[in-house]
Amino acid sequence: MAVPMKFLSEELDAMKQAGLYGTIRTLESPQGAWVHIDGKKYLNLCSNNYLGLCNDPRLVAKVKEYADRYGVGPGAVRTIAGTMSPHIELEKKLAAFKGAEAAIVVQSGFCANLTVIPTLAGGADDLIFSDSLNHASIIDACRLSKAKVIRYEHSDMADLKKKLEENSDGKGKKLLITDGVFSMDGDVAKLPEIVELCEKHGVIVAVDDAHGEGVLGRGGRGIVDHFSLHGRVDVEIGTMSKAFGVMGGMAAGSAVLVDYLRQKARPNLFSSALTIPDVAANLASVEILQESETLVKKLWSNGDFLKKELGALGFDTAHSETPITPVIIGEASDAKAFSAKLFERGVFATAIVFPTVPRGTARIRAMVSAAHSEDDLRFAVEQFAAVGREMGVIS
Structure with a gap:
């Protein structure tokens, strides 16, 4: 008799054999520079908590205040009964901030991304130009569109x-979508050049x-x-799950764009x-971000420090232009072993392997935070050095 779900265990076993099976750790403390896992304390170098806001008391106080006033759940989609005054307050503040x-x-x-991409370019005659290293959410949003996707x-x-x-003679709408910062290598999109090209060809520009x-x-x-391109980028897509330290996504642009998305976007x-x-x-x-640049400056200082120190040891940190610090190891099994020894x-500091990155470029992606002290980062450098020498990654 056939076993229709047998493929599940077979594929999991294959992932384990190939060194692609991930160990998912459970945090027993608030997200921060240091976290507790299995009753022990670890330096945290793999969260996206860029500014250290996940456990900021100002966020916690605001949550308590608003939960007391408005409750917890919205109880509906935005277009029926789920739009509450705090949603509008946040949208206005985000628009002003951006x-x-x-x-x-x-x-x-x-x-x-599901809100913007299929909604703006959803027809069979439409074209989407997409960077070959765009995030999985962009790729999936493009797949949900009926448009033809052209990767550059x-x-x-x-x-x-x-x-x-x-494709200059295309009949439908044309949309270009690119990540702003490519999270695996830390490089920044060439947005000024992209905008200039798209303006010449009548292409909508969206940046995640x-x-x-x-x-x-x-x-x-x-x-x-950053590039002083206000008014020339049609849609800014963002998330509040990283530097903002919370959860949620957004799209910002013209009033007519946002009105259109409210009426048409499926999420x-x-x-x-x-x-x-x-x-x-x-x-x-x-x-907090409107009041001061202190946390942003601290983040960049920490990122510069870690890249400089790891690079001096001989680690390959690729060509990151942001605080993201990839440490390229190579094979998935080696990256996982490196992570385990750390x-x-x-x-x-978890290993990043295929399919998140191309085969042969497995890495430890060190994610610094404004919450890290210099002593924290020196400790990290010492441990990277010890493991790197033990495994022959550096001499």
Whole structure:
């Protein structure tokens, strides 16, 4: 008799054999520079808590205040009965922070791409130009669209120019989507060149700034602010699950764009609104970023320090232009072994392997935070050095 679910165990076994099976650890403490796992304390170098806001008392206080006033759950989608005044308050503050006319808040950064991409380019005659290293959420959002997807080589402006020219006579809408910061290597999209090319060819420009929010630009306002491209990028897509330290996604742009997304985007029409505690915590994060650049500057200082020290030891840290610090190991099994040895030494830094990154480029992606002290990072460097020498990654 056939066993229809047998493939599950077979594929899991194959992943284990190939060194691609991931160990998922459980945190027993708040997210922070140090965390507790299995009753022990570890230096945390693998979260996206860029500014250390996940456990900030100002966010916690705002959550308590708003939960007491508004409750917890929205109880409905935004278009029926789920839009509450805190949602509007957050959207107005995000728009002001981003320097846009309007913004819409959705459930996650993943949902933000599902909100924008199929909604703006959903027809069979439409074209989507997508960077070859775009995030999985962008890829999936493109797949859900009926549009033809044209991939251009990563940050290769000559290839993008060629493909725009080859498709200049397309009948439908044209949309270009790119990550702002590419999270696996830490490099930044060539947004000024992209905008210039797209303006010549009548292409809508959307940038997913998930790893740029709270990191790039004045006080963390993002990649559009970083390159002074206000008014020339049609859609800024973002997440509040990284530098903001909370959860939720957003899209910012013109008032007519946001009105269109409210009426047409499926995550807004068919999935319940963001919870009140999430909204409240995000409000606190925006207020903190508007008040001071201290946390953003500390993040960059920490990132520069770690890259410099690991590079001096001989580690391959690729070509990161942001605080993201990839340490390229090579084979998945070696990266997993490296991560396990770091864990034994008190450093929580997970291995990133295929399919998240191409085969042969498995790595430890060290994610610094403004919450880390210099002593924390020196401890990390010492442990990387010890494991690197033990495994022959560095001499």
